[in-house]
Amino acid sequence: QGKRGASRIVLYSGEDAAAPTQWLVVQAELRHAIERDELVLFYQPKVRLADGSTYGVEALVRWQHPQRGLLPPPEFLPAAEQSGLIEPLTAWVLRRALSDQAQWTAAGRPWSVSVNVSARNLEAPGFARSVALALEEFGTPPERLTIEVTETAMAGDARTAVQVLGELAALGVDVAVDDFGIGYTCLSQLRTLAVREIKIDREFVRGIEDDAQDRAIVRSVIELAHGLGCRVTAEGVETAQAQRWLVDAGCDDAQGYLFARPAPWAELLERTDPADTA
Numbered sequence: 001q002g003k004r005g006a007s008r009i010v011l012y013s014g015e016d017a018a019a020p021t022q023w024l025v026v027q028a029e030l031r032h033a034i035e036r037d038e039l040v041l042f043y044q045p046k047v048r049l050a051d052g053s054t055y056g057v058e059a060l061v062r063w064q065h066p067q068r069g070l071l072p073p074p075e076f077l078p079a080a081e082q083s084g085l086i087e088p089l090t091a092w093v094l095r096r097a098l099s100d101q102a103q104w105t106a107a108g109r110p111w112s113v114s115v116n117v118s119a120r121n122l123e124a125p126g127f128a129r130s131v132a133l134a135l136e137e138f139g140t141p142p143e144r145l146t147i148e149v150t151e152t153a154m155a156g157d158a159r160t161a162v163q164v165l166g167e168l169a170a171l172g173v174d175v176a177v178d179d180f181g182i183g184y185t186c187l188s189q190l191r192t193l194a195v196r197e198i199k200i201d202r203e204f205v206r207g208i209e210d211d212a213q214d215r216a217i218v219r220s221v222i223e224l225a226h227g228l229g230c231r232v233t234a235e236g237v238e239t240a241q242a243q244r245w246l247v248d249a250g251c252d253d254a255q256g257y258l259f260a261r262p263a264p265w266a267e268l269l270e271r272t273d274p275a276d277t278a
């Protein structure tokens with residue numbers, strides 16, 4: 001069935017015949033990848049800007065493909081999102097993240113864990129309930145879990161998103177707005193969302209060293225977030241200069257290559273001292 005589907009779509013696609021075939025191959029393989037446990041989670045530390053201590057980690061999925069090697073999310077997430085595979089994928093990520101968290105907590109690093117979810121996940125009925133069940137299964141205190149939702153995901157079916165995020169908050173789970181600044185969240189919507197953390201997109205953070213407009217945007221996002229009682233995380237902090245500027249601007253937390261690249265949790269454990277855990 002996969003093959004016939006492929007040739008049919010190739011006919012419609014015109015010039016770029018390879019891309020859709022490839023896309024269907026990715027879909028078919030990804031289905032097996034989840035069953036065969038080929039997905040892996042890397043984790044990137046989330047640090048307090050003031051002292052660089054790690055207080056949590058963000059789970060970032062990769063696919064250990066048998067032929068193509070370790071694939072980053074852009075290679076397969078779009079196919080997952082458009083095929084419905086994003087539901088089993090997110091369920092896998094969530095359970096694995098909570099299971100890993102139990103292990104690093106037992107190893108003396110009580111880091112919280114952040115899990116990314118797609119717009120499609122929020123639209124699936126019973127999403128908050130599936131999160132509640134996973135927390136129960138692993139005995140995870142809800143406040144140790146943060147669900148990251150991109151600003152653009154909330155722009156889609158806004159009413160459903162507001163409701164589901166409210167359900168998650170009622171469970172005691174933290175909600176973060178990811179990639180803030182590139183979407184179109186209306187500010188009043190932010191107020192109705194039970195959001196704990198706003199993550200400033202890397203695009204703007206990258207510009208703070210030489211772009212006055214990016215600096216202005218970052219400053220106002222920090223002010224807005226604090227006004228709403230949220231913490232602010234700067235994504236993609238790569239230089240000490242950016243770190244200093246962000247500290248001065250009042251930003252709370254950060255992630256970025258300056259502090260640590262995403263890695264399997266066992267590697268993070270080797271590189272961090274329990275004393276550096278916030």
Ligand code: C2E
Nearest residue numbers: 059060061072073093116117118236237238255256257262
């Ligand atoms: P994101 O949530 O904004 O995650 C941050 C991305 O920036 C990650 O890319 C991370 O490796 C990268 N990054 C972190 N620090 C730096 C830095 O200092 N410089 C630069 N240049 N990059 C940095 P990654 O792992 O390739 O993930 C890409 C996106 O895929 C994520 O963006 C997220 O939207 C999505 N994603 C990753 N894992 C999952 C998942 O389990 N579920 C869902 N739904 N989406 C995921």
Ligand code: CA
Nearest residue numbers: 058116148178
């Ligand atoms: Ca994220």
Ligand code: CA
Nearest residue numbers: 178179199235
């Ligand atoms: Ca982000």
Ligand code: CA
Nearest residue numbers: 179201202235
């Ligand atoms: Ca981003």
